[in-house]
Amino acid sequence: MTRKRGQRFELREHTADIAVEAAGDSLEGVFAAVADGLGAASCDEIPDETGDRFSLSVTAENREALLFDYLDELIYLRDVRVELPVDHRVEAITHSDDADDAESWTLEASARGVPLADIDAREVKAVTYSEMRLERVDDGWEAYVVFDV
Template sequence: MTYELRDHTADVAVEATAPTLSALFAAVADGLTAASCESVPAEGGDRFAIEEAAESREALLFDYLDRLIYERDVRLVLPADHECRVTPPGNAAGSAWRVEADARGVPLDAVSAREIKAVTYSEMTLERREGGDDGDGGDGEWYAYVVFDV
């Protein structure tokens, strides 16, 4: 999985690709971390869990990233080293898309981070390319482009 930061008029964008939807969510979250801080300590901070549900993949990605920003503000940590598992509707998840994730919370006083104010729907793209499947396996690639308000 990979991500790149992209300049965006007064904001910052993350462009990411991954072989699975779960890996894509983690890559975009890693991009959010990189947009917040140039260098994250390799150690330190406790892991914490997040669960979100939404009616669509796009809404789930938005809600997940918004929750990471909320956790940063409440816990006073920079979420890093993201791990995600996305479940499509119809499985044990019921009628909603779900993400079960965890991240390492690096104390904000241990990093020099800029504030990311919010995730936006502006220009958000989440799509399957080259034959990726709707769940979490299969061949192909997933692509996302997400703009953050700084």
């Protein structure tokens, strides 16, 4: 089990895939913990001092879709930037309803991009909705996400 202040994650075996079970004191904390789990699923040892921080923003129609789209964006950015996103910080998650009763959830986050040339990374192909769980619990939030490897 890996812990950061207010959040934790564990990698779980899942048939031919890999799953991340995570918890956080806040919704932002659990999103960051799942993203850290994605990084851990991709690489056993992440260097502490390489890579620059970058920001990202994601919008979706509900919380679960926001988590999916956030993780999907991280995988996309890994491929485009040729960097593994690590040390995730989710600064804010906001929710709004517009006049047409459409929901909108937005996430503002940052990560450190470690050049893939500096690490021995495994390819995580995609995030899946298979068995995805995101729920409020007594002491914060829990999530379970399966990745296709």
